[in-house]
Amino acid sequence: MKVKTRWLAPSEQRAWRAFVDVHQKLPSRLARRLQATGNLSMADYIVLVALADAPHGRQHFLELAQSVDWERSRMSHHLSRMNKRGLVAREDCPKDGRGVHVAVTPAGRAAIEEAAPGHVATVRRLVIDPLSPEELDMLTRLCEGILDRLEADLL
Amino acid sequence: MKVKTRWLAPSEQRAWRAFVDVHQKLPSRLARRLQATGNLSMADYIVLVALADAPHGRQHFLELAQSVDWERSRMSHHLSRMNKRGLVAREDCPKDGRGVHVAVTPAGRAAIEEAAPGHVATVRRLVIDPLSPEELDMLTRLCEGILDRLEADLL
DNA sequence: CCATCATTGATGACGCGTCAACCATCGGTT
DNA sequence: AACCGATGGTTGACGCGTCATCAATGATGG
Numbered sequence: 120m121k122v123k124t125r126w127l128a129p130s131e132q133r134a135w136r137a138f139v140d141v142h143q144k145l146p147s148r149l150a151r152r153l154q155a156t157g158n159l160s161m162a163d164y165i166v167l168v169a170l171a172d173a174p175h176g177r178q179h180f181l182e183l184a185q186s187v188d189w190e191r192s193r194m195s196h197h198l199s200r201m202n203k204r205g206l207v208a209r210e211d212c213p214k215d216g217r218g219v220h221v222a223v224t225p226a227g228r229a230a231i232e233e234a235a236p237g238h239v240a241t242v243r244r245l246v247i248d249p250l251s252p253e254e255l256d257m258l259t260r261l262c263e264g265i266l267d268r269l270e271a272d273l274l
Numbered sequence: 275m276k277v278k279t280r281w282l283a284p285s286e287q288r289a290w291r292a293f294v295d296v297h298q299k300l301p302s303r304l305a306r307r308l309q310a311t312g313n314l315s316m317a318d319y320i321v322l323v324a325l326a327d328a329p330h331g332r333q334h335f336l337e338l339a340q341s342v343d344w345e346r347s348r349m350s351h352h353l354s355r356m357n358k359r360g361l362v363a364r365e366d367c368p369k370d371g372r373g374v375h376v377a378v379t380p381a382g383r384a385a386i387e388e389a390a391p392g393h394v395a396t397v398r399r400l401v402i403d404p405l406s407p408e409e410l411d412m413l414t415r416l417c418e419g420i421l422d423r424l425e426a427d428l429l
Numbered sequence: 430c431c432a433t434c435a436t437t438g439a440t441g442a443c444g445c446g447t448c449a450a451c452c453a454t455c456g457g458t459t
Numbered sequence: 460a461a462c463c464g465a466t467g468g469t470t471g472a473c474g475c476g477t478c479a480t481c482a483a484t485g486a487t488g489g
Binding site: 160162189190192193196197200215216217218 | 476484
């Protein structure tokens with residue numbers, strides 16, 4: 120049996136709209152900056168940060184994929200593209216013939232070190248710094264609440 | 275001259291992480307549901323809602339693009355795909371030989387009417403309903419604040 | 430040692446979004 | 460009428476993400 124749909128009330132609609140707009144516009148702005156300053160995509164940035172943080176700038180393929188929460192296929196495709204641009208290199212894993220190591224190249228390290236400060240500054244300017252400690256805390260709670268519900272809802 | 279970068283403090287990092295995660299996982303969950311229940315993408319949904327709300331289920335191409343804030347090219351590509359699936363039809367505009375009208379087909383209307391209630395229910399369940407009125411208001415303020423800064427910052 | 434099964438990654442196909450180039454039409458000017 | 464800039468829309472190329480499939484390797488049980 121069917122229940123009549125409760126559409127969103129105006130205040131709810133406004134909240135939802137703002138929420139949707141933010142995650143439509145903020146990422147694209149961040150991406151644009153990143154592209155402009157270092158010719159990196161968000162995906163490049165994520166991978167490079169993960170690798171640069173790892174010892175010797177290298178990691179197993181699978182660890183890397185898990186640490187950034189990507190599917191293998193996505194990682195494989197993206198590494199191919201980054202590899203073609205000289206940001207990253209694949210190396211055979213001696214321990215496991217199936218495995219692959221991924222390493223940042225010097226060019227990759229240079230790219231991330233050039234891009235990171237500007238990126239963080241933009242995030243601060245647009246999101247973090249204007250918030251009071253209470254507001255920052257509220258943001259955390261709201262987002263983590265949604266994440267909790269995402270896990271609870273279906274799985 | 276160069277200023278030393280202020281990286282994110284732990285509490286800031288946690289907030290930012292939660293924020294990013296939400297915007298990574300929530301949309302993909304919503305998209306999955308939409309796909310599962312009606313074989314529609316988010317983009318399809320957005321277009322169909324806009325058209326279904328318009329008088330006679332039709333709108334000028336450009337109005338449509340503006341009302342959902344898409345570039346023309348994107349709209350054109352997407353309409354081609356939707357058209358191929360029978361959700362939407364293009365019609366010549368009698369007033370302006372360059373213009374194009376876009377209309378929902380009966381199949382398109384059926385699709386949106388089947389998908390919308392479930393979509394709204396999911397949004398309510400995951401985001402809106404668990405929030406107190408004060409929290410909803412806070413969410414709105416936080417998001418609108420970011421949007422304001424986005425407009426202020428570079429333009 | 431061999432058969433089987435699971436895991437690691439790569440690959441190809443497809444939908445989606447952006448950018449740049451392009452073509453048609455409109456509206457006003459001369 | 461012939462031109463010309465502005466407007467409306469399409470197209471092709473490319474990067475990105477997902478899915479399904481596949482090859483190679485490793486682990487396990489007989």
